[in-house]
Amino acid sequence: MKGKNLRVTDTRPNIIALRLDASFFFERAVRSLDRNHYDKALKYFRKAVEYEPDNPVNHCNLAGILSEMGDYQGSNDILESVLKNVKPSMTECYFYMANNYANMEQFEAAEKALVTYLEEDEEGHFLEEAEDMMELLYYELDRPTKLNRIKARQGAVEHDQARMLLEEGKFAQAAKLLEQISGDQPELLAARNNLALSYYYMGMFEKAKETIMQVLQDEPGNLHALCNLAIFYQNEGGGPHLDELMASLAVIVPFQQDQVFKLGTTMGIMGRHEEAYKHFHRLLKDSENKEDASLYHYAAVAASNTGRYAEAKRLWQYVKKLDPVSETPRFYLSRLDELSRKGQLMEKLSYHYHLPFNEQFKLWEKYGSRSVPEEMKKDPLVRSSFFWALRHGDDATKTQVIQALALIGDEEVREALGLFIVDLTQNPGLREQARAVLRRMDGQQADVLVTMPAVPTAEQYVELRAAAADPQMQAVLDKAFSMMGKRYDIAQHHDLRELWLEYLERIGTEGFTIQHVDGWAAALEYLTAKMHRKQATYREIAGRYGISVSTVSRYARQIDSVCGIKQKIAQRLPSFTEKV
Template sequence: MNEDKLRAEDLYNKIIPVHMDANFFFERAVRSLDRNHYDKALKYFGKAVEYEPENPVNHCNMAGIMSEMGDYSGSNSVLAQVLKDVDPAMTECYYYMANNFANMEQFEEAEKALVTYLEEDSEGQFLEEAEEMMDLLHYELNRPAKLHRIKSREGMVEHENARALLEEGKFAQAVELLEEIVKNHPDFLSARNNLALAYYYVGLFDRAKETIGEVLEQEPGNLHGLCNLAIFYQHEHDIAELASLLRTLAVTIPFHQEHVFKLATTMGILGQHEVAYRHFRRLLKDEDINGDPSLYHYTAAAAFNCERYVDAERCWKYAQRLDPESDIPKFYLSQLHQYQEGTSVQPKISYHYHLPFEEQLKLWELNGDQMTEEIKHNPLIRSSFFWALRHGDVGTKLQVIQAFAWIADDEVKQALQAFLQEPGEDMELKEAAALVLKGMGIEGDILSLDEVGESSVEHVKDNLLKKDGNWQLVIDKTLEMMGRSSSNQQQDVQSLWMEFLSKSYPDTPQLQHMEAWSAALEYWCAKIDGDSITYQEVATRYGLSVSTVSRYARRMDSVCHMKGRKRSYL
């Protein structure tokens, strides 16, 4: 009897009690899933929900099983309950619901759920899958989705816009946009790097360097930041710091394509052409980008600058095959051949994929006098101008002709006179060339505008007014702001404005900022009248910034050569 009692007690002591909680049923559900027993898994997940009704994960697991079993409607009901009653912040439920709707071929509902996921989810866990589904829905619905933003990529679209502004030379606008991005996303280091560059381009060097310091404080090995810092050291002529940083960059071997390109271009700018060439060669092996003609130009430029002329020629010829309509590879091949034949000095080739004069035109708007001096003494840039006048398209030739008004030396005079004799050239281009020559004081026996054709300055004016009658509003606005003015002053305003339009024709600017043009016009009219007016005075009266008045006044000066003029010239 006692022995039987002992056996019963021993048996009881060996029994392990089962604790029926949510984890117990969760583990059972997972084991059932491993055996493809979906019905049991669903039952066990349902039990887990009963034990922990506030846990959204168990609800979602149950919805997932229902979806696997083909009960898409039931799955969506569970997901909707999660969002409504359990955890409204669980935004991935919208992605799951979109999948269910798509499987039921309810594409409109799928699109709504997917757009909600993209616009509300900050983590982006299913971002790639969501973008693939968006492509499917675009195909099925035969229209793009009305997607306003992707929250997990917040700041990315704005950043791309800012980068575009930098490439277009709109540095002040880029600064404004990038400052806003950095304010809202302090950890967005790419935006902070580009903000540093934007500061650099507008001349705020201390702020540029400070911003790079902020990048490197967060991430000391940030390659973009280190490359930008090297550029700044070069600008400051800080030889010691630059040399130290160059030693680090020279032995750096980046893995990512974007980093390789950044390092290659930076080393090229810093004159480390062998290192740049080595990295560009690496990029040419990347099948994703080796169809880009500009990459072959970068490689050719690095090769030429480190005297690898055979490699440079091969790369430019390949760029020409990839981009047969472009004059860029043709121009640099001609430069290479001229140098090899001994008919020109060795130029330093720019890494930018454009003719050298195009870069100068962008920079002229910022500092015309300095750039004019540079072109006068840079044979590569000069030759690119004359090349473009012979071989460029209509728009390019017009830019060159207008730029020649800045240079106005004997070689320009001869080139424009020869251009006027070219048969088949566009008559409007010849008109522009004739006006530039007239601005240089060349007329009478040397050239008459009538020799260009029946067009004259009056003809150009008529065409302008037909094209946009609002040009008269600039004159009216200027006279209104000047108040009481003499007949001579009124004549100055009209004559100068029409001279600017005539000399700019046919590439006259759009009338998007009438007040700015009026301010610039009044400024120059006051100057030729001997008035000691300043940009600040004009800007205050017109309610504009000094930089705006200055920019528009420089544009007029670039065309009409205003500095030092008196009324007798009008």
């Protein structure tokens, strides 16, 4: 065609090169899932794994689609492979596996995987879902899941366990657990607050105060710590520090219920009954507290202490309805009626949900030799009052407490009485009563039933050495104590001294002379070891003292002939035989 230029164009279609990588197949897989094409999604996820075998997400996606398709075992095989070969720190795989096991109705395996997830996972992305699964497992296995900790909650499980121990009155056990939590996570102030309370309930006031002061150094406005400190100051007799602190607490109006309750009980304990009444009255308005018998009791006490007797009676009647087995509301209702008939006012009452101390003893005496009800044994306030009185009461009260603790007879009591026995500041007669209780508790299984981990301090050695005026008699003790060292605890040092004093008292020391200090000391150590079921032989002890076996044996037989040690041991341990 004349006059026109011929232009040639490229008629080939545009070609876009496909980049086949893991992302490409992942996107295709997701698109297939959106269309419910599970077979295609599975195929694409497999290809993604082939392209990026070291990427754990690809493997988890593949495990996820297999689970969706009902291949739970295949899914778990992949998840186990991730943990073993790809990324062992990918702890969420345990949660996915727990789901798969649950779907296969393998509930034991599901529980094991779920516990591993909770105890090892730091992020806690599936905490809520894990709690739901724990409820399912509780239903299916008919028992709670044993869980030591939830790592993502930074000690919350352990703290809950410690709080439960406190509520059960197991203060020493609670203190040990709280000490561990506080050491591992010092930022968890609630644990340190409860640790201070544990010490306080056990009568360890200085340690309690020291712990609270450390909390307030880290958080000066911590209300729970301030309330605890007020009670500790009062225990010391009050003073300007307490007055200043109470003035600050009096103007606080907390909003969180636990803080309102804490402040209310603190005000009540401090004798600020009007403020206590206002705080408890606020709590009673909340419908969530309608079943809390202890709260209604505290409110009744506050009402009584402020002269609102009609309201106090109404509140205790409600407590009686909520807690029909408790003697506490019955006692106070009876007391109100009695004083009303006489036209007298009610005395100021303690803010504890248990009977007054003297009434507790009357009730326990009513049971006599019969078993005390479990709810009384476990009542933490009853137990705390007993443990406190054992440390700080007068001798008459301590005698009653020792008798009452004999009826409880658990490990907490054993530990408390054991500490009492080796406290050389206590009345020797009372310590012997405590020792007799421990013997009965153990069914004559041991003469000394509590093994204390600590060796005597320097001050305790001074007390232990005060045995006899005669320097020769004392020299035997000094030699035995120096040789026993850290192999024996304070209770065992104490019993060696008691054995020596018993022997000297029975034979009479007039005309008696010590011719072989090492022999007597070695014999005392040997018999003390046997009383405490420690491994000991004549030969081993003789070797340490640098004397002959016959010397140790001769003096041990002499002491035994007077004090009857082997007979006592044989009564509680018939298989006992001497080893040379």
